[in-house]
Amino acid sequence: MEQQRPTGVEQEGLTTTETPAAPKVKAHQTPDDVIHLMEKDQTQDVDTLVPLPFPYEDWKDTPIPTLSDEQRSRFEVGPDGVSALQIPKPATEEEKEERVAQFLAGLAKLLDREDNWTFLQPLMLSLENCVKCQTCNDSCGIYTDSGRAEMYRPTFRGEVLRRIIDRYIKPGGGILPGLRGHDIKVDWNMIVNLAELSYRCTLCRRCAQACPIGVDNGLISREIRKLFSQELGIAMPELHTLGTVKQLKTGSSTGLNPAGVADVIEFAEEDIQEKAGLEVKIPFNKEGAEYLVMHNAGEFLSWPENLQAFVIILEKAGVSWTMASEPVGYDSVNYGLFYDDVQYSRIVLKHYGIAKSLGVKKILEGECGHAHKAAMPVADRLVPRDMFVPTESSLVLLEDIVMNDRIKLDPSRNDFPVTLHDPCNITRSMGIIQPQRNILKKICPQFREMTPHGVDNYCCGGGSGFAVGNSVNFPDWRTRVAGRMKFRQILNAFSDSIGPETNKYVCAPCSNCKGQLRDIIRYYEGWDRCRILYGGLVELIVNAMVDVPEGFLEWEFH
Amino acid sequence: MALLLWVWLGCTVFVLGCAWRAYRYASAPEHLRWDLYPVAHEPNAYGGSYLEEKDWWTKPRHSSLVREAVFMAEEILLLRGVWTHNRRLWWGSFPFHWGLYLMVAVTFGLAAAALGLGGQPLLLALAVVGGLGGALLAVGSVVLLYLRARDPKLRPYTAPVDLMNLVLLALLGILSALVANGGMEPVAAAVADLAQARPVSASTLLATQMTVASLFLLYLPATRMVHFFSKYFTYHAVRWDDRPREAGSALDRRLRAALDFGVDWSAEHVRTGKTWAEVATTLPEEKSAGE
Numbered sequence A: 001m002e003q004q005r006p007t008g009v010e011q012e013g014l015t016t017t018e019t020p021a022a023p024k025v026k027a028h029q030t031p032d033d034v035i036h037l038m039e040k041d042q043t044q045d046v047d048t049l050v051p052l053p054f055p056y057e058d059w060k061d062t063p064i065p066t067l068s069d070e071q072r073s074r075f076e077v078g079p080d081g082v083s084a085l086q087i088p089k090p091a092t093e094e095e096k097e098e099r100v101a102q103f104l105a106g107l108a109k110l111l112d113r114e115d116n117w118t119f120l121q122p123l124m125l126s127l128e129n130c131v132k133c134q135t136c137n138d139s140c141g142i143y144t145d146s147g148r149a150e151m152y153r154p155t156f157r158g159e160v161l162r163r164i165i166d167r168y169i170k171p172g173g174g175i176l177p178g179l180r181g182h183d184i185k186v187d188w189n190m191i192v193n194l195a196e197l198s199y200r201c202t203l204c205r206r207c208a209q210a211c212p213i214g215v216d217n218g219l220i221s222r223e224i225r226k227l228f229s230q231e232l233g234i235a236m237p238e239l240h241t242l243g244t245v246k247q248l249k250t251g252s253s254t255g256l257n258p259a260g261v262a263d264v265i266e267f268a269e270e271d272i273q274e275k276a277g278l279e280v281k282i283p284f285n286k287e288g289a290e291y292l293v294m295h296n297a298g299e300f301l302s303w304p305e306n307l308q309a310f311v312i313i314l315e316k317a318g319v320s321w322t323m324a325s326e327p328v329g330y331d332s333v334n335y336g337l338f339y340d341d342v343q344y345s346r347i348v349l350k351h352y353g354i355a356k357s358l359g360v361k362k363i364l365e366g367e368c369g370h371a372h373k374a375a376m377p378v379a380d381r382l383v384p385r386d387m388f389v390p391t392e393s394s395l396v397l398l399e400d401i402v403m404n405d406r407i408k409l410d411p412s413r414n415d416f417p418v419t420l421h422d423p424c425n426i427t428r429s430m431g432i433i434q435p436q437r438n439i440l441k442k443i444c445p446q447f448r449e450m451t452p453h454g455v456d457n458y459c460c461g462g463g464s465g466f467a468v469g470n471s472v473n474f475p476d477w478r479t480r481v482a483g484r485m486k487f488r489q490i491l492n493a494f495s496d497s498i499g500p501e502t503n504k505y506v507c508a509p510c511s512n513c514k515g516q517l518r519d520i521i522r523y524y525e526g527w528d529r530c531r532i533l534y535g536g537l538v539e540l541i542v543n544a545m546v547d548v549p550e551g552f553l554e555w556e557f558h
Numbered sequence B: 001m002a003l004l005l006w007v008w009l010g011c012t013v014f015v016l017g018c019a020w021r022a023y024r025y026a027s028a029p030e031h032l033r034w035d036l037y038p039v040a041h042e043p044n045a046y047g048g049s050y051l052e053e054k055d056w057w058t059k060p061r062h063s064s065l066v067r068e069a070v071f072m073a074e075e076i077l078l079l080r081g082v083w084t085h086n087r088r089l090w091w092g093s094f095p096f097h098w099g100l101y102l103m104v105a106v107t108f109g110l111a112a113a114a115l116g117l118g119g120q121p122l123l124l125a126l127a128v129v130g131g132l133g134g135a136l137l138a139v140g141s142v143v144l145l146y147l148r149a150r151d152p153k154l155r156p157y158t159a160p161v162d163l164m165n166l167v168l169l170a171l172l173g174i175l176s177a178l179v180a181n182g183g184m185e186p187v188a189a190a191v192a193d194l195a196q197a198r199p200v201s202a203s204t205l206l207a208t209q210m211t212v213a214s215l216f217l218l219y220l221p222a223t224r225m226v227h228f229f230s231k232y233f234t235y236h237a238v239r240w241d242d243r244p245r246e247a248g249s250a251l252d253r254r255l256r257a258a259l260d261f262g263v264d265w266s267a268e269h270v271r272t273g274k275t276w277a278e279v280a281t282t283l284p285e286e287k288s289a290g291e
């Protein structure tokens, strides 16, 4: 097939990236065909993936590795041969039946007003009102870029869940199930596939935006995850055991305890002195400070320059701020948002409890998208008012600092092509769109938008915890399938200067998005072939600060 | 007499069924915020929210019902979302929906005529609108039927009952157009009979049309076609619900009450049998106050 170069097109005010037809599209003809997908092995074929634009005409994807026999003997895989969850194989048929019964019991709880008060109304609305018009389909980058694989269609998971509910949970489910379209038999294989497929959706909600009825297939994926976690104890290990459980136990999902944080901070202070000539003592537990600044602790280890840049800006702008040393208080991560309301609530209440005890006036969310959403709109309905502390986005404070010249800036230091990746949680789920753009327009002379952008952005493919999913063959799927649309967008945004002679910067004000960008740029060799680097927003601001020696931004891929 | 009872049954089940579905949605517990941008009542056309403002909790909000109404009007009258994202379907969906809208309008018009309002001009207008509505419904249903049966993205998600529904609606459209073609006086007379619970005098054609229409009303509340009102909830109670929680407000009280709900989830990390407040404030290995 001839390679096509995707172009940005304006469509009724909504910009989209055209998706060239993939070489092979599997067509399914009947409702039974679709359900049978849950019974077959549909290993994702990399030849069906959407081709990449210039200069990647010669690009050949390496296949997604299949699991070894040893791995297959230990745990289950999804219908695409990928394992995000490493669900242990039951030893006996009885155990399988028990798990299926547990699943059905959990499904009833998902529809119960007390057990699921947190999301019952939106879930019910989404389950009961989808007219199956498929208007939402092409909004999903995972679906389109996979070559429109049926199992990734935004409506697929919801369709399966709906049929199970109609057949097994609703009264009279056994009456004419074939005629009514819910002739389905639930078995262990089906629930494994459903659990895995709930982790092939990044909960980005782009499909929900396109749905004329207001159905949210992202929420349905989330609720399926929740049912598996809260009832069967099945969740992505990086989100649960290595995520929220570890965070509640040690203080951070990175495993950093307060002593570890102290080391990180000492190192940051030294680095700031070296790079910016600024002698600073990073404030901790300063009672009554204006802001309690909360970072994703992943930054401390993977991108310490982000923490340092924040410190430099806040200090130079004369902001009254502090960080917290109490466990959980120094890590804004809350992976519960993605899969489990109980874990989510525990972490949110810890965060607010610590802020309240410090007597700060506000909480400031650093550059982490899901932490924004977890702590701001969603938490607003959970945290009792006597524990509440107003919370603000760092993008808003940074806009105030930059636009009101509270620090001196020289934009010519950022005279290289820059584009912005919008984190879904900050834009589509919170409507914070303009502050980051105002900053970039002021400090980056060669700033250009991706197509589409803002509320219409595509997910980076690392959303909903995918960016930290690093086990078995999940990261191989994540880069090739989930991240493909974003990489295409990046190439298109830099098409005027794509060669390796020009350094280019993808600004992503979100830790998880940065993790995913790192992995896709590495997989597609974007640094070697095109000199595409990624990083946060504060790094660009500090790079332009007149008070800081030139070269804060290091053009090294890591 | 049978027709009178059948139509009354259809109308009663329709009203009660829709009321029950709406009540279920309206009485569901207050959920965690799950807004989705753009939110139509916000002033920023690019989809920005009040969270873009510094110290947003101290600022006045600029919510606009007019912007919501304009968005909804475009969505309901033009099927904007389908036009933008699913053009092929729009060619069936648009006439289908307009057919139904016009037929609903005619129903209200007939009620007015039965009350003696409007006279001949109203009946004439109803005949034109009814004829057009029936024709659009028939055309839209046939196009949708074709797409549902043939389109590879619709076919696998279409149940036999969905096809039967479209066949019934195509039939209803054709019958309605034929009835309108014969003039609306007999229809207004039949509506007056129905309203006064008298045996309905109607031609075979009209009686068939009314029988089919009532059958449709009878099962509609059990289907996803209730989106004509549930869309109110998906938009206003979820996508556009960006109300911040204020201490002492009704929202605040309902959310506080939810913390006393019981938790029955069985996974080990959840503490089954406790309240939400207890579960959220303690870890599995800890004990909550008073234990």
Ligand code: SF4
Pocket: A129, A130, A131, A132, A133, A134, A135, A136, A137, A155, A210, A211, A212, A213, A214, A215, A216, A217
């Ligand atoms: S989710 Fe919405 S757009 Fe998608 S099929 Fe259902 S009703 Fe149509």
Ligand code: SF4
Pocket: A139, A140, A141, A142, A143, A153, A154, A200, A201, A202, A203, A204, A205, A206, A207, A208, A217, A218, A219, A221, A459
């Ligand atoms: S939420 Fe995002 S990833 Fe999930 S189905 Fe919708 S568009 Fe696709």
